[in-house]
Amino acid sequence: MSIRAEADHTWEAIHRHLIERQGLDLTRYKETYLKRRLLVRVRALRLPGFEAYARYLRRHPEELGPLQKALSIKVTSFFRNRSCFAFLEERVVPDLLRRSETRRHRIAVWSAGCATGEEPYSLAALFASALDRGAAFPACNGRSRVMVRITGTDLDETALVKARGAVFVARALLDSAPAEAAGQFDIRPDGTATPSARLRGMVRFERESLLDPIGREELDLIVCRNVLIYFSLEHQERILSRFAAALSGGGYLVLGRVERLFGEARALFDVVSARDRVYRRLPSDAAAGATAGGGPGREEARACA
Ligand SMILES: C[S@@+](CC[C@H](N)C(=O)[O-])C[C@H]1O[C@@H](n2cnc3c(N)ncnc32)[C@H](O)[C@@H]1O
Numbered sequence: 001m002s003i004r005a006e007a008d009h010t011w012e013a014i015h016r017h018l019i020e021r022q023g024l025d026l027t028r029y030k031e032t033y034l035k036r037r038l039l040v041r042v043r044a045l046r047l048p049g050f051e052a053y054a055r056y057l058r059r060h061p062e063e064l065g066p067l068q069k070a071l072s073i074k075v076t077s078f079f080r081n082r083s084c085f086a087f088l089e090e091r092v093v094p095d096l097l098r099r100s101e102t103r104r105h106r107i108a109v110w111s112a113g114c115a116t117g118e119e120p121y122s123l124a125a126l127f128a129s130a131l132d133r134g135a136a137f138p139a140c141n142g143r144s145r146v147m148v149r150i151t152g153t154d155l156d157e158t159a160l161v162k163a164r165g166a167v168f169v170a171r172a173l174l175d176s177a178p179a180e181a182a183g184q185f186d187i188r189p190d191g192t193a194t195p196s197a198r199l200r201g202m203v204r205f206e207r208e209s210l211l212d213p214i215g216r217e218e219l220d221l222i223v224c225r226n227v228l229i230y231f232s233l234e235h236q237e238r239i240l241s242r243f244a245a246a247l248s249g250g251g252y253l254v255l256g257r258v259e260r261l262f263g264e265a266r267a268l269f270d271v272v273s274a275r276d277r278v279y280r281r282l283p284s285d286a287a288a289g290a291t292a293g294g295g296p297g298r299e300e301a302r303a304c305a
Contacts, residue, residue, distance in 0.1 A: 010050040011035065017057060021064055023211060023235030026071065037070045073230070074159050076115040078168075079122045079176045080225070081257060084276040088123070089178070092252050092278065093130045096220050097146060099250060105145045108219045110246070112210060113227030114152030117163025117203070118172075123223065124150055124199040125181035132180075151216075153208040160205045168193050210239050218248045225256035225277075237263035244268045249283030 011034070018024045026034055041063070042053045057063050079085045100107050107127070111120040127148045154160055170193035174182055185193045195203070210227065222243050228236045236259075243253055244265040253269065255261065255277040261269060269279035 010054045011038075013054050014038070014050070014057060017054070018064075018067070019232055021061070022068060023232050024068065024071075024230060025232040026230070029071070029073070029230075034071065038067075040070050041067055069156055069158075072156055074115045074156065075226075076118045077176060078118045078173050079178070079181070080119065081276075082176065084225075084254065084257070084278070085122060085126065086178075087273050087276045087278060088254070089126050089130070091272070092221065092254075093126050096252070097127075097130060099220070100146050103220070103248075105147060107146065107148045107221070108216075109148065109150040109221040109223070110216060110219055111150060111152040112222060112224040112243075114154050114159075114163065114205070115156070116159045117152055117166065117205065118168070119223060119225070120150045120152035120163075120203045120205075121166070121185075121195045121199055122177070122181070123221075124148070124195065124202040125177065125184040127202065128184045128196075128198055129178075129180040148202050150203045152203060152205045153210075154205075155207065155209050157207050160207055163205050166194050166200060211235065214242045214246045216246050219246050220248060220251045221254070222247060222252070223254045225254065225259070228255065228259045237265070240265040244281060247281040249281055249286075251281045253279045253281065255279075 011031075015026055018026065038050065038053070042050060044066075045053070045056060045063075047053050047056060057067065096107050109120075109123060111123060114120050127150075131146060131148075152160075152163060154163075170185075170187045170191050173185055173193045174187075177185075184196050184199055186196055187193050210224075210231075224239075224243065228239060231239065240261060241264050247253060252272065253261070257277060259277060261277075261279055268282055270282060272278040272280050
């Protein structure tokens with residue numbers, strides 16, 4: 001039997017194993033893509049085929065890491081989905097800057113599943129541009145008093161190495177960034193772009209799995225886009241509840257266009273933009289009332305439909 005034909009017999013078993021152990025629902029990936037990626041692991045381990053690989057996986061739990069890495073999709077870009085970033089720029093960033101006045105002038109942001117760093121650096125550029133326009137935020141009392149700390153996390157260390165290296169293709173930035181935000185990057189004659197020292201000072205990266213409990217609290221903004229779609233509904237629900245616990249009252253959660261807020265966490269948020277999947281954490285006492293009062297508002301129900 002050829003290695004490709006054999007894949008059909010064992011693929012389902014491997015997928016089941018991944019759902020049970022890692023919560024990964026791979027049905028959203030193209031099957032041909034998955035099998036091609038799996039083949040990379042089979043060959044790396046010099047195994048005769050997929051059946052042998054399925055047995056290897058059961059006996060070597062440590063193989064789940066390299067397998068997930070081989071399967072993970074790391075597509076990302078600066079200001080991915082312009083309408084969402086425009087909404088953040090117009091509504092969320094100004095609100096967080098105003099609110100920082102009562103939060104010791106600190107803003108804590110988490111870009112969860114940040115891949116190679118374009119997302120957290122885009123967020124940093126929005127904050128830096130808004131602070132440069134300082135007059136629009138009189139409550140901030142000048143830019144130097146606000147400390148924005150953005151943490152980008154990902155499971156994939158290779159992606160994080162690139163994120164920390166912070167050298168990008170300038171064209172990719174200039175094609176998608178608003179002019180003001182693009183000005184926060186240094187464009188070099190060799191066609192590369194790198195975030196300014198100020199942006200790099202705002203952003204740090206850590207390797208972390210979304211399947212692990214969250215060690216952060218009192219966050220102002222969580223951006224987790226195009227990551228949850230790869231998890232089973234059960235794991236998505238668990239992660240969303242953890243996001244709710246990690247956000248402060250009034251903090252924001254931003255999901256990807258095809259992702260939705262559901263499960264227990266749903267009653268803990270208001271919908272700020274259904275289209276751009278922007279939600280606002282209710283203060284704990286209001287959230288208790290909302291839960292007791294029987295669920296989400298109308299717009300939220302629409303967003304989650
Ligand atoms: C499609 S990229 C999304 C990048 C970015 N958020 C965006 O929307 O442009 C998905 C990222 O999720 C990461 N990822 C997958 N499983 C993860 C997990 N269990 N914990 C943390 N990150 C994970 C992948 O390594 C990948 O970098």
